[in-house]
Amino acid sequence: MDDDGLMLNFGGPSDSGSVQERRTVAKGGKWRDRLKAKKAANTFNRNNNPLLAPRIPSTNSSAMNKGVPKQRNEKMIQKNSEVVAGAGDDASKPAPTGPKLKHGKAQVMSSLFTSNPTIERNYKQEKTHVPENIIPSNAPVADTTSFIGIGLDSDLVDHMKTKLSIAIPTNIQKKALPILLGPSRTVLDAEIPKKDVDVVVQAETGSGKTLTYLLPVVNRLIAASTSDGSSKIPAFGDRAIGTVAIILTPTRELAQQVLTVLTTILSIPPSKTPGKKRSHWIVPGIVIGGDKKSSEKARLRKGVNILVSTPGRLLDHLQNTKSFNVQNLKWLVLDEADRLLDLGFEETLKSIMKIVDERTGLGVAEKFKGRVSNKYWPKRRQTVLCSATLRDDVQKLAGQSLIDPMFISGHGQVSTMATATEDGALAAREEETKFSTPNQLKQTCVLTPAKLRLVTLLAMLKSCYTVHKGSRVIKQKNKVIVFFSCCDSVDFHYDLFIHAGKQKEQHENEDDEDLTQKVLRQVLSNEQHHKKNFKRDTPPKPAAESQKDETVGVSGIGKVLENVPIFRLHGDLAQSVRTQTYHEFGQAESGILLCTDVAARGLDLPDVNRIIQYDAPSDLKDYVHRVGRTARLGKAGEASLFLLPSEMDYLDILKAQDLHASIIPVENVLSNLITYANSQDFQTPAQELQNLLEQCVLASSERMNLARKSYWSSVRAYATHSAAEKHIFHIKKLHLGHYAKSFAMREAPSDMNEGGSKTQKKRKQKNDRLPGMNKKSNRTRNKYDQADEFAIASSGYQLAGPRTKRKKN
């Protein structure tokens, strides 16, 4: 932290009560004089502002309670705030030359509570939004409507009750099912058209959209394969008809989840109604990337009647698997349609549509003519689009691939898309298509200075699993999902949370030798022995750890997080690991899932009570989907967003969409780290925790590399915010040194790809400079703009960051 050592803070809290510092750079003179001046300033700030400097622990503080003598404790804090490798406790001695890092700079352990930015807006005076209506908006509707009343098959309804405990439809199911049943509907309603139409479904997260589009398809196929003796329509039952329905999802996990629901509702037992006979011919199936293509081909050849797929693999089979028969396709469902229409999927989707249109255009195959032309089968292919965040981009597609679509929204009127674009209706539609989150969801925001981010995250996570009641610590079970902006960051935090704290145990019983000196020495020896690359699929095992690796299967447990199982999920993991993680976290009673946006959409992970967005989403839609992993189907839930003080205006963007997050002061979150009754001091445990994390990173060169990779990938991801949000999330506003602290590093890392001649390095640095730093940045920025979750995944493409304060400026 090069600047912290020289920046001096003067001034106390401002009149408004917000934290305010005047900074003066102490230049010239001897280092001892500068140090003295800094200490004087720190003492002043410490007395005036709780966030600016560590307090000397009071007699009941954590350190004192542990029996650490006051004098030693003061020294520790002092040491934490100063140049550890350079200056010892005795200021009269010349600074010893401590171990150096590769790039030749002494290690600086700066305090967490100095030089933090001020929060300019007085948020305490801003009104907190209290939702007027806290009746859950995505729960089943408590009225007389039943699935039978809507017109579903009685055997199917019984089966759903027994297998899924589902008896009453949700709001969106009540509205959309009758329309999607079309002419096959047995219950008549004059207001609902009896012809088959394309449909756009927009409803809140966790409101049962999956069953909304699956039930009509299954119900119609079941009806088509049933004969009760009285009907003139012969029962259909031939798997060889090929694929009649395709459900497309943006992620593999979501595809697997949809297949599970589909298989469950298709496992309907034989009817108990006398005379009612049904052919069991409907075969569900899945084709997703990461699986063996040859076995998928074999299944498609035999006939998969309802197919769930991700776009890339579907296109691959459409182009290359001759036996894949879609000539009789009757339903095409795009789940998370807005994501499927995003950059990256758009081209694939166009190609899919083109091929499907060509093949279905040939008409029903000769063999099935007359057999699939009754009311149970749509006359032409029906397309259904679904999402919680469908807006104008979907209307673009509506113009091309949907014919006179109906727009069904969870909280609005059913209307045609044409009406929506007519005069006057547009304004109403805009209001209707504001992103809405479940009423019962509690949304909060923590304004955290960059240096405090990591400890604040841990404090928040700890609070989910332990409650302090007086001197008693009560453990509780919870399921929490933490969203990061990139895969490297997920990997780094996963590894850190599992291994941090084990170093401490190892060294505690040893001689008085300074721990930091030992750890630093370890780094130097590690660097000679560990040249191997870090592999993503297996958790890192730094040699500095003497303990056995506590990673079991796809989860691990760590001391810093109360031994709660920690999981990770991102697009760079092997498919087998992704699948296992999804299942194990889903079934776990308690756990923390660290993930990227790959888990943001559609995943129905049971009983998740808390969402933490550690990195702000790069798209507002992702905000809605991320927070939607909790508060599902009428249950309670809380979602917390981490923002830097400089990013506070993002709350206004959220407000404009009726997304209201109330602010929690960072001190309140950090106070969860206080473990001793009656103590007010959160700074000492926070500082101790940060030191512990930093030591863990320093202890292994592999982990240090991972921290650097993760740091640069996160910086790169930060640069991908859309133009509309650039004024808030601009890389120039990011204090890189402080940001490094949130990766448990003591200073901003240099470029990882260092090497080559001096001129080559200079040229590379110039080309790779951060966005907005020079004229060449445009070229670099184009690369960022194309990056999606999967592209941000790896840090193969690294940036050179400014390394000194002068360069930074």
Ligand SMILES: Nc1ncnc2c1ncn2[C@@H]1O[C@H](COP(=O)(O)OP(=O)(O)OP(=O)(O)O)[C@@H](O)[C@H]1O
């Ligand atoms: N009518 C119902 N009664 C009870 N539970 C239901 C009902 N309909 C769906 N569910 C259950 O609600 C949960 C959420 O459903 P689903 O995943 O389809 O929500 P969604 O609207 O698609 O959410 P997202 O937008 O996040 O994808 C599932 O566990 C599902 O089994």
